[in-house]
Amino acid sequence: MSSSTPEPEAASNRGASPPAALVVAATSHSYGKRKALENVGFSVTQGSFSVLLGLNGAGKSTLFCLITRLFATQRGTIRIFGFDVNRAPSEALRRLGVVFQARTLDLDLTVMQNLSYHAALHGISGQATKLRAGFVLDQVKMADRAREKVRDLSGGQMRRVEIARALLHRPRMLLLDEPTAGLDIKARADILKHVRGLVASEGIGVLWATHLIDEIEPGDDVVVLHEGKILDRGNASEIAARAGAAGMGPAFTALTGAAGFEGEPK
Amino acid sequence: MSGSTASSTPGTQGLGLAQYAICLKGIVWREVLRYWHQRERFVSALVRPLVWLFIFAAGFRSVLGVSIIPPYDTYVLYEVYITPGLIAMIELFSGMQSSLSMVYDREMGNMRTLLVSPFPRWFLLTSKLAAGTAVSLAQVYAFLLVAYFWEIEPPSPWGYLTVLPALVLAGLMLGALGMLLSSLIKQLENFAGVMNFVIFPMFFASSALYPLWRVKEGSPWLATICELNPFTHAVELIRFALYEKVNFLALAVVLGAAIVFLGAAIAAYDPSRGMLRRREGP
Numbered sequence: 001m002s003s004s005t006p007e008p009e010a011a012s013n014r015g016a017s018p019p020a021a022l023v024v025a026a027t028s029h030s031y032g033k034r035k036a037l038e039n040v041g042f043s044v045t046q047g048s049f050s051v052l053l054g055l056n057g058a059g060k061s062t063l064f065c066l067i068t069r070l071f072a073t074q075r076g077t078i079r080i081f082g083f084d085v086n087r088a089p090s091e092a093l094r095r096l097g098v099v100f101q102a103r104t105l106d107l108d109l110t111v112m113q114n115l116s117y118h119a120a121l122h123g124i125s126g127q128a129t130k131l132r133a134g135f136v137l138d139q140v141k142m143a144d145r146a147r148e149k150v151r152d153l154s155g156g157q158m159r160r161v162e163i164a165r166a167l168l169h170r171p172r173m174l175l176l177d178e179p180t181a182g183l184d185i186k187a188r189a190d191i192l193k194h195v196r197g198l199v200a201s202e203g204i205g206v207l208w209a210t211h212l213i214d215e216i217e218p219g220d221d222v223v224v225l226h227e228g229k230i231l232d233r234g235n236a237s238e239i240a241a242r243a244g245a246a247g248m249g250p251a252f253t254a255l256t257g258a259a260g261f262e263g264e265p266k
Numbered sequence: 267m268s269g270s271t272a273s274s275t276p277g278t279q280g281l282g283l284a285q286y287a288i289c290l291k292g293i294v295w296r297e298v299l300r301y302w303h304q305r306e307r308f309v310s311a312l313v314r315p316l317v318w319l320f321i322f323a324a325g326f327r328s329v330l331g332v333s334i335i336p337p338y339d340t341y342v343l344y345e346v347y348i349t350p351g352l353i354a355m356i357e358l359f360s361g362m363q364s365s366l367s368m369v370y371d372r373e374m375g376n377m378r379t380l381l382v383s384p385f386p387r388w389f390l391l392t393s394k395l396a397a398g399t400a401v402s403l404a405q406v407y408a409f410l411l412v413a414y415f416w417e418i419e420p421p422s423p424w425g426y427l428t429v430l431p432a433l434v435l436a437g438l439m440l441g442a443l444g445m446l447l448s449s450l451i452k453q454l455e456n457f458a459g460v461m462n463f464v465i466f467p468m469f470f471a472s473s474a475l476y477p478l479w480r481v482k483e484g485s486p487w488l489a490t491i492c493e494l495n496p497f498t499h500a501v502e503l504i505r506f507a508l509y510e511k512v513n514f515l516a517l518a519v520v521l522g523a524a525i526v527f528l529g530a531a532i533a534a535y536d537p538s539r540g541m542l543r544r545r546e547g548p
Contacts, residue, residue: 068382072537086537090281093384102375106296108303113296120292121383121390123285165379 020079021046021095021173021205022067027076029062036062037228040076044221046172047203049196051216051236053252054225060209061101063225064177068098080173094122097171099162101178107151111142111161114150115168122169129168136164140194156187160194167198173205174198180215188215213249222248224255231255281385289385290393297364297397301404311359311405315352316412323348335477337509345418350505351474353406353429354497357437358468360402362460365444368394369451381535388532395445395528399437406433420508432507436500439520442527449534472498496523 022044029037037059044050054060065071067078069085069092078085083092105114112133119129137143140160150158159179166174176195180188192215199206208215216222216236223233232239232255236248243251301307323345334341371377380390410426413419420426447460471491473481478498482489492498499519506513 068378069537070378070381090384090386093382096382098379098382100375100378102378104375104379106300106376109296109299113299117292117296118379120288120295121380121385123281123288123385125288125292 020044021081022207023077023079024063024067025077025079027063027066027073027078029059029066029071029074035228037066040225040228040230042223042230042233044173044205044207046205047199048221049199049206049208049217050221050223052207052209052223052225053211053213053216053248054209055211055256057227058211058225059228060225061177062228064098064175064209067175068096069093094169095172097166097169097174099159099166099174099176099179101181103158103162104165105150105158105161108149110147110149111137111153112146114161115165118165119168124169132168132170133164136167137161139167139198140164154187156183156190159183159187159191163191163194171204174207176206176208178209178211180210180212213252216248224252226256286385286389289383289389290396293380293390293393294397294400297394297401301401307363308405308408311356311363312408312412314359315356315409318348318352318355319345319413319416319418333477333479335479337506337511337513343418345416347477348475349413349418350508351469351472351501353409353433353504354436354440354472354474354501355469356405356409357402357433357440357500358465358497360398360405361437361440361442361444362447362465363444364394364398364401364441365448365451365460368445368448387535391445391532391535392528395438395441398441398444399434402437402441403430403433420510422510424510425508428510429504429507432503435517435520435524436503439496439500439524439527442524442531445531446527446534449531468495468497471495472501474498474501496520499523 020043024043025041027037027040028035040059040063042050052060052063062071066073067080067085069089073086080092081095083095085092104118105111106117109117115133115137116125116129119125119132124132133146134143137146140163142157142160142164145153145157145161150161153161163174163176163179166176174195179195180191183191195206195208198204210216218235218237220236221234222236222239224231224239232242234242239255240247240251243254245251245254327344338346368377371380380394381387383390407426420429443464447464451460469475471488472495473492474497478489478492481492496519499513499516502513503516503520506516
């Protein structure tokens with residue numbers, strides 16, 4: 001491309017294992033005395049669906065704040081396609097799409113007006129916006145609602161537009177913070193199916209934060225986060241096998257149960 | 267494999283000047299659209315100064331005499347005197363209201379999407395400020411239009427044009443103050459505190475309602491506070507500009523205050539030293 005900076009992901013290990021879309025290395029964060037994250041490290045490869053599994057208060061939100069650079073990283077490094085979030089924020093953020101837990105769409109504006117605004121935030125305008133917005137809306141099956149006000153959409157449809165919004169600038173890495181919160185079973189399954197479809201068709205890396213175990217499939221990469229620490233990570237079926245459990249649900253209970261009793265007098 | 271490497275470069279091709287312009291335009295456009303959908307906000311922003319103009323100023327017309335002070339060449343009616351103060355009040359409320367909307371945005375997640383944009387934060391915050399100021403300009407000119415029918419107008423129509431740069435600068439300063447406050451306010455409810463501790467003191471301890479020489483007669487120390495209040499200088503800048511004149515002291519103070527407030531707001535929204543992380547505490 002016109003950019004003179006070499007693409008780190010292209011320079012290193014070309015042809016070997018697929019490049020890491022997101023690398024979180026030895027990251028710790030505390031609010032005053034309370035430690036929110038302790039030595040957290042994992043990576044998400046391009047074209048994989050990774051789940052960040054943890055209960056409320058496990059540190060998922062803090063981690064998302066660090067990856068999206070709302071807070072500076074206190075200790076450790078976070079890289080998106082090789083670009084340090086704190087040292088090269090612009091390059092890193094360009095490659096990242098984020099679906100926040102909170103709604104970011106203006107209810108009074110139409111779907112298209114919302115998308116135009118968010119495209120502008122990435123320097124995209126005019127015809128390019130129209131084409132791109134049409135494409136991403138089509139991907140989440142919302143193309144026929146482009147002219148409607150967001151207020152008139154259902155919760156699940158709004159979420160799908162949020163995903164379309166996050167994809168506008170063609171990110172290769174997508175973060176989703178509890179994207180199915182507050183949705184009914186049907187809408188939840190829909191969203192999950194759409195995002196899994198994106199991984200398969202577009203080859204983007206996805207980090208899906210959730211506390212819902214039934215959103216995990218056996219082949220997914222899972223990072224189990226509990227009270228700011230990673231208890232286990234790897235393939236869901238491997239984690240279950242290591243924990244000696246029949247599935248991810250019992251494995252999670254076993255892992256968090258063990259962590260909970262650790263250090264306590266018996 | 268090579269195909270996937272090529273497509274790993276995002277659609278945006280670096281951030282040139284054109285992209286910055288697109289981003290600024292997008293932020294202003296959204297603010298205007300949002301504003302358009304909240305017309306009751308526009309009406310209330312207009313009613314407030316008009317109540318002051320039609321009721322307060324009319325009632326005090328004979329109580330408060332205003333002598334000939336610059337920029338006025340003759341005796342002026344009290345309504346004429348307080349008009350610049352009311353214009354600045356519109357901008358003050360508008361600036362504080364956009365800070366309210368930033369707190370709201372932050373709770374809703376809109377602020378988050380703004381801050382994950384690849385553009386530098388100072389640019390995003392300055393654009394947001396420009397958008398808020400653009401909206402306040404529309405309010406001011408609507409007010410001036412009503413005032414015109416009340417026979418309050420600058421000495422020549424050129425005044426409407428020469429006041430524009432003063433309005434922009436005063437709007438930026440007050441908006442930057444609001445932005446700074448928005449980084450300090452933790453929740454929406456605290457906005458009532460902003461009314462009590464920022465808007466009212468700034469408005470009343472200024473030259474908006476009474477000339478400073480009159481304040482000095484009553485209370486010299488209050489006059490000193492008024493002189494130190496940047497809002498006084500915003501009012502005077504606008505007052506002079508309506509008469510096609512420049513008050514250089516006011517210009518310097520407003521410009522300086524705008525830079526300081528904006529700089530502090532940008533620092534407050536900086537991830538490493540900002541106030542943002544503090545509010546996330548337990």
